[in-house]
Amino acid sequence: MLIPLGILAASGVSAGSFDLLESQVLTGTASSVTFSSLSTYASTYQHLQLRIVTRMGGTGGAKSNLLRFNGISTSSYKSQFLLGNGSAVSSFSGSGTNIFLGIGGNLATSNRFGAAVIDILDPFETTKIKVTRSLGGEAASELTLISGLWNSTAAVSSITLIPETADYQIGSRFSLYGIKAA
């Protein structure tokens, strides 16, 4: 069955509670990407979602996107991994100075990027620590499901994404979405 989208797409029926808040597409390399002043969204949105497509410098093995909240770089984060590398599934955890997300692409192959979708649940609540979940991967390397935790009840005011190695490359995209409360 062929479904031509011309008419349906043009009508663009749009409803619901999922909004694009901010987006950054790199036109030069960057050592990190930050979304700041997020408290302005607290009264409208219950959850946040990051959608990222990234490429890092270097040509070595799989490297992760890393996440920090509010510029905090102390050892207050934890990540639980389920990882498939094309041969086996492994499960492990780590505590440290950031949350791990899915891996990015690198310079080993032209046009090679990785992608991840990250849900940040109840980021503005001050009665609970912050939890993330992510699905990410790069087809030539690995795939991950990761649960992340920031051990703080502070409301999220900024999100910083950092490449595990080198810099983010041109064309890397970082988009932040809000999901409204009822």
Add this chain to the structure above:
Amino acid sequence: MPTNTYTPLATISLTGTDSEIVFSNIPNTYRDLIIIASGQSTAANANILARFNSDSGSNYSWVYMGGDGSSTFSGSSSGTSGDWGNFPNAQSVSVFQIMDYSATDKHKTTLVRSNTASTYAIAYAERWASTTAITSISLTISGSGNSFASGTILSLYGVIA
């Protein structure tokens, strides 16, 4: 300024079997596409296969991991279609996130969650090795003569960035 997105572009509800679903004339005004497939196929052991822009070259590759209720597994492969996960003749729900589909400076990555409670829970990372913007998506069921079953619903959404 926040902009409402996650726009429904097309929904097809099958009233009979169908061997191929094609979303065509996809506009380049969004950043990501999301397809949700809810239903089943006509075969006990079958996967959804995907092609972009009618490309039948060996330009698709993927890595996956999953569990079958007693053990885990992971693998990788490549081919002339993307393998988008298990879709047998039992109720299944799959979500396909096609990232940066309209970008012309990168290969296209699709993240897949494939869920069939009676068989597997699987996730995939897919790559279509082309920098061409995606304008059509063809979905079929693996195996000769297999089809999407009546009652299957496929929904396409666009997400701006």
